[in-house]
Amino acid sequence: DVKVTQSSRYLVKRTGEKVFLECVQDMDHENMFWYRQDPGLGLRLIYFSYDVKMKEKGDIPEGYSVSREKKERFSLILESASTNQTSMYLCASTPWSATNEKLFFGSGTQLSVL
Amino acid sequence: EDKVVQSPLSLVVHEGDTVTLNCSYEVTNFRSLLWYKQEKKAPTFLFMLTSSGIEKKSGRLSSILDKKELFSILNITATQTGDSAIYLCASPGAGSYQLTFGKGTKLSVIP
Numbered sequence: 001d002v003k004v005t006q007s008s009r010y011l012v013k014r015t016g017e018k019v020f021l022e023c024v025q026d027m028d029h030e031n032m033f034w035y036r037q038d039p040g041l042g043l044r045l046i047y048f049s050y051d052v053k054m055k056e057k058g059d060i061p062e063g064y065s066v067s068r069e070k071k072e073r074f075s076l077i078l079e080s081a082s083t084n085q086t087s088m089y090l091c092a093s094t095p096w097s098a099t100n101e102k103l104f105f106g107s108g109t110q111l112s113v114l
Numbered sequence: 115e116d117k118v119v120q121s122p123l124s125l126v127v128h129e130g131d132t133v134t135l136n137c138s139y140e141v142t143n144f145r146s147l148l149w150y151k152q153e154k155k156a157p158t159f160l161f162m163l164t165s166s167g168i169e170k171k172s173g174r175l176s177s178i179l180d181k182k183e184l185f186s187i188l189n190i191t192a193t194q195t196g197d198s199a200i201y202l203c204a205s206p207g208a209g210s211y212q213l214t215f216g217k218g219t220k221l222s223v224i225p
Contacts, residue, residue, distance in 0.1 A: 004156070033212075042217035043202065058212065090156070102148065103204075103213060105156035 006091050006106040013113050019078040021109050023091030031094050032074035036087040081113045116141045116207045120216035131193050135219045137203035138185040147186050150202040193223045
């Protein structure tokens with residue numbers, strides 16, 4: 001089974017801190033994604049990457065950056081955390097072929113910014 | 115802009131009831147529609163639908179796609195408390211790697 005692992009289940013940070021959220025997948029998938037999920041707003045795409053060192057902005061990239069130095073690892077960086085970034089963050093990966101657009105999700109990181 | 119709209123946003127039913135969750139979509143160059151179940155942790159994949167009128171079934175869950183009317187339904191028969199979850203519907207965007215998600219339907223099944 002595909003495993004997508006997020007490094008922290010719960011995280012509490014202070015306003016202005018630099019925050020790193022790590023995600024690792026073990027299935028050699030080309031494509032990796034970061035979503036945030038908020039009540040009433042659903043899942044919104046922050047950034048995605050379709051190859052090592054490649055990244056594309058999603059719908060809400062402001063205040064975030066990403067890093068993909070190795071195929072299996074995709075990091076989300078909050079340069080200066082703010083309270084409106086308190087949210088559930090979900091990482092996902094997919095091989096994304098013409099016949100398989102299924103995303104595999106990690107367990108999520110609930111981030112609270114105080 | 116691609117859109118996926120789910121209804122209702124929340125639903126409370128008693129064990130044993132049958133429920134129908136709705137998902138309508140407006141997606142350029144439609145390829146597929148996916149259903150996920152999210153309990154406390156990661157969304158888990160339920161179904162991927164690509165062809166109109168063909169029902170996909172897994173135990174008490176089933177789903178069907180209508181490409182003419184641009185919607186899909188997810189049916190759950192004989193609901194159990196373990197079916198309580200957020201059900202997400204999504205479709206890939208035109209020419210991109212993104213999935214556009216609906217806001218989800220929160221289903222609560224009470225004993």
